[in-house]
Amino acid sequence: MHLQVYRAIAIAVISAVFAAPAALGQNSKPNIIFIVADDLGYGNLTSYNNKSQIPTPNIDRLGTEGIRYTSFYAGNTVCAPSRCALLTGKHMGHAYIRGNTRLPIRPQDSTLAQLLQQNGYVTGMFGKWGLGEAGTTGSPEIKGFDEFYGYLNQGHAHDYYTNYLFEVKNGKISRIPHDTTIYTHDAIMEHALSFIKKNKDKPFFLFLPVTIPHAELDPPAKDMQPFLNADGSSRFPPETPYLQNGGTYRSQKNPHAAFAAMITKLDNNVGEVEALIKELGLDDNTYIFFTSDNGPHKEGGADPAYFNSNGPLRGIKRDLYEGGIRVPMLVRAPGKVPAGRVSDQQWAFWDILPTFTDITHSHTLAGIDGVSFKQSLTGDTQIAKHDYFYWQFNEGYLQEAVLKGEWKLIRFKYKGQPEKFELYDLGTDIGEKKNLALVNPAKVKELSILMKKAKMPAENKEFDWSGTEK
Template sequence: MQRRFYRILLSGWLLTTSITAMAQQKKHSDRPNIIFILADDLGYGNLTSFNPRSPIPTPNIDNLGTEGIRFTRFYSGNTVCAPSRCALLTGKNMGHSYIRGNTRLPLRPQDSTLAQVLQQNGYATGMFGKWGLGEMGTTGSPEIKGFDEFYGYLNQGHAHDYYTNYLYQVKAGKISKIKHDTTVYTHDEIMEHAYSFINENKDKPFFLYLSITVPHAELDPPKKDLQQWLNPDGSSKLGPETPYAQNGGTYRSQQNPHAAFAAMVTKLDQNVGQIQALIKQLGLDDNTYIFFTSDNGPHKEGGADPEYFNSNGPLKGLKRDLYEGGIRVPLLVRAPGHIPAGKVSDEEWAFWDILPTFSALTKSKTLHGIDGLNYASALEDKKPDKVHDYLYWQFNEGYIQEAVLQGDWKLIRFKYKGKGERFELYNIVDDIGETKDLAAENPAKVKSLKAIMAKAKTPAENKEFDWSDTEK
């Protein structure tokens, strides 16, 4: 009898909370909540809605597209994490971005961010996971760049350790280094902070940037998560396995890397389902956009096996490539009442368009002098008033890569120090897997795209990205 009383009491409290939240949300219906979920190194083919051959079911993530829209030609800011995040938050592509490679350089005072734009429009702003754009005490620290709350890692190297003894936290505008229990999986703690942020800000417009670390290596999820992918005798359900040995490297050893990767993607999918359930429970469903994407293509580190999982689906290339597999990423968006359900779009846009698009959705002031365009109408499966003439990327780890995409055509440039430049040309509509280089057959197209490539960039503002020596 007493248990029944408490169940009734709890149900009543939840109903009252939901009704109150709905009433408060109606007061700011012109400023919808936005949840932006950024997976780490999740491939285009790691979601079953993009690749039916994937052996890991992702029903909750796929549901965002079922009840919203799925974009098949969306692109990340770059092919590794720091510059990709810089493009996302500052609205600039790699031809103009301050951060153009994996680095610990901080954003500068003049590098305004999406979070600052929304914060200035009255949004509560929270970021949980991996930052990558400035250490504590620098001009790029997250509390300086527009986030009221933060919990997680400040740089990408530290984010490789899921059982670290410290993390960073922003509260009341101040950042601090805090102790972390080394027996607790950091991703679980990060998610708990994200859920709390949603609950605490349910009565006001909020922006949640959930830049989680899974399924990036290291492949060492909690045993309870791994169990689903193991047979009763402890062997992997996804054999044959090739055990990964740390041998003094960054990532912990893993006997069953296939099972571990599957466990991480499954956990990610469950988390996305929990966010959707929480939004519905709080009565925020009709005034909340949920975006889901990845920072770049799949990795091959710490025992990861993208070939086994068909992680890039029909695409060629991985993380650190400017082939489609390194930069084309899944995007699913759900917002009942704002976005029609069950749509699939081949609209071509990229990370640097997120800032002006969110500015339009929230009626916030946008930034000037950026590369991004407003693609809000694309979310409704309509043609935007203005679209890009081309998209551009550059990357350098050992050799220079550049890519320009214009319509169906993509030109990739390769330049090693002391060697001549080399170009590859693909029609990515006819040849999504970039299997047939058409450069020799189409010299005029190569020439025109090469000219675009030359004008798409300005000299890097930091000497770390001055690659003139490699150009020799």
């Protein structure tokens, strides 16, 4: 064989050998889809509550084909601070945003999306942001998102038939008109599915903080129809019509039926995401996470008691009882997350950042509160864990909670009144029915010390609660 032919063959072989690891390395970066429901209760999924009246087979399947966590916690009991904890890896003792607000996160508040973006990920967010308006330091294109479509703040997100939304393209954010006859959630889902199709050949991070099943309870007629009888009455009687009367949300004759329609729509959407991932051949390299930003709401005619939305838990949104902060978490990733497991390990939103950077081999952040639970996902023995968890919230009065093992202490402080403590053993009392503060003062003292240790003074005066303490 001619010498030049040998040389050509040798060069081709060497090129293939050196090219293969690079290609393998690129393809081995897993895609991540992180779906966050808005105000979905722990008991609104049939896999968490056998008394649920609304089947959720697609969401439940994420857990049966992956792992379902039963002791997973939101960052807070309302949306903006919960999202801050999720994206910055800091709990409420250290996070900048500690309450529902329209303040932006700061330039120094690095986010999970920025870290993944720096590692070559295409990043997209579709739904509700809540951490900064356009033109501020917290605008989504500044905080790591290549694409965005949806609402910038939680107040605007109450209107599902708004005449405008926001969009990020090519590094710029724009206010764009929206057809008021189109349910915004449907448009948000269309953009999310399009993002997956467009980026199927690249590693991508899809953050999908949808706006349902929050109020307003006004889904499209086609979604309501399966939950109404032939005469237009609800299949979930008795119904108490919700009347707007100048309030935030639209009137709804059948709020129970509307809520059922929203849960079903959300479940169908998750099924669409699962089906698309399989259709595109991405199934074996994609993590799908599903959770909620806090507990169930009681707004706009919503009736969490009727649907047993918090399951065995006490409390709803705006409470630091378990019903306000314990949320579903299901994770599916064939070949990466062994199927059919249920875990009672305790994790929280501030653990998402280090877990995702661990999964993707991305640079992580120092000085955060989160711990990676990647080993828990893969089925390996999880060594790293939390010594304790901490939350704080103030709307009218101060609430603080610390959880250490199965012991949970909640502190209540109204302005001008003495502080009050409630102590619960979640191992024997998940419903927080028996306050043990008076019979176990030693545990109250121990956890009170931890509560003080867990927090730093709020940097922004909007979250300075020193007046409440007096």
